[in-house]
Amino acid sequence: MKKFLISSVAVLALSTAAFGHFQMVYTPESALEKGSEIPLKLVFNHPFADEHTMDMGLDAKGKIKPVEEFFVVHKEKKTDLKKNLKKITFKGNSNSGKGFESKYAAKKLGDHVFVLVPAPYYEKNEDAYIQQITKMVVNVAGAPTDWDAELGLKAEIVPLTKPYSIWAGSTFSGIVKGNGKPVPFAEIEVEYLNWDVDVEKNEMGKTPHATAPQDSFVTLTIKADQDGKFTFGIPKAGWWGFAALGVGPDDKHDGKELSQDAVIWVQAKDMK
Numbered sequence: 001m002k003k004f005l006i007s008s009v010a011v012l013a014l015s016t017a018a019f020g021h022f023q024m025v026y027t028p029e030s031a032l033e034k035g036s037e038i039p040l041k042l043v044f045n046h047p048f049a050d051e052h053t054m055d056m057g058l059d060a061k062g063k064i065k066p067v068e069e070f071f072v073v074h075k076e077k078k079t080d081l082k083k084n085l086k087k088i089t090f091k092g093n094s095n096s097g098k099g100f101e102s103k104y105a106a107k108k109l110g111d112h113v114f115v116l117v118p119a120p121y122y123e124k125n126e127d128a129y130i131q132q133i134t135k136m137v138v139n140v141a142g143a144p145t146d147w148d149a150e151l152g153l154k155a156e157i158v159p160l161t162k163p164y165s166i167w168a169g170s171t172f173s174g175i176v177k178g179n180g181k182p183v184p185f186a187e188i189e190v191e192y193l194n195w196d197v198d199v200e201k202n203e204m205g206k207t208p209h210a211t212a213p214q215d216s217f218v219t220l221t222i223k224a225d226q227d228g229k230f231t232f233g234i235p236k237a238g239w240w241g242f243a244a245l246g247v248g249p250d251d252k253h254d255g256k257e258l259s260q261d262a263v264i265w266v267q268a269k270d271m272k
Contacts (some may be wrong), residue, residue: 020219023132030164030267035107042100047193053097057119065119073113091203110145128257155248155262163266168237178247182228190220193239237270
């Protein structure tokens with residue numbers, strides 16, 4: 001996907017609004033003291049700048065394709081959640097986009113690993129598709145079970161740090177894999193969810209939590225080492241997204257280039 005990445009750089013040079021795309025699987029809290037029913041929001045946006053919310057699954061013909069897979073893994077058992085998805089319109093501060101929502105009974109002790117495989121999204125500015133295979137982990141009562149499991153996804157970040165047990169000021173580490181193999185020197189975009197999310201109204205908050213001193217601070221870029229491993233220092237409490245670009249084996253969709261990315265979300269907490 002070198003051509004795709006090079007063209008992305010060209011677009012960035014032409015427009016300061018062209019920040020990183022991130023598929024979100026959002027819930028307010030990743031570390032629950034006890035089991036409860038939790039809300040889940042599936043939104044494709046730019047979490048730091050919030051300058052554009054995309055229609056999930058939008059193809060080159062303007063049609064919205066359904067989610068390919070949405071499931072949860074708990075104690076190695078996979079449960080399909082796709083049938084529970086409901087369509088929503090999510091309102092950002094610049095526009096609204098089509099997404100999905102669901103509820104999940106996270107009542108059993110341990111880790112609940114959510115996996116979303118969305119339909120590829122057509123990025124008109126690139127004349128190419130993006131598919132971000134996304135993971136997010138919710139833990140109940142502190143008992144570790146599945147957080148570090150490799151799930152055999154086409155594009156996957158396997159965490160080496162519990163994604164729900166991170167102090168702000170510490171680090172998060174993971175291994176980028178494509179088709180089960182480490183991806184040497186993978187390029188990884190990192191963004192902070194810079195706004196509150198109103199799960200009742202399906203909209204972003206109005207006040208950002210941080211201000212970037214320059215555009216390069218909006219979407220941070222790091223690289224994995226020769227073994228696909230990376231470590232990132234978490235400077236602030238909240239949700240952080242990591243997107244390893246073009247690491248999946250599929251590089252074409254509907255006759256156009258496809259960037260098949262691996263995404264994981266982690267949540268950091270302030271030490272008080």
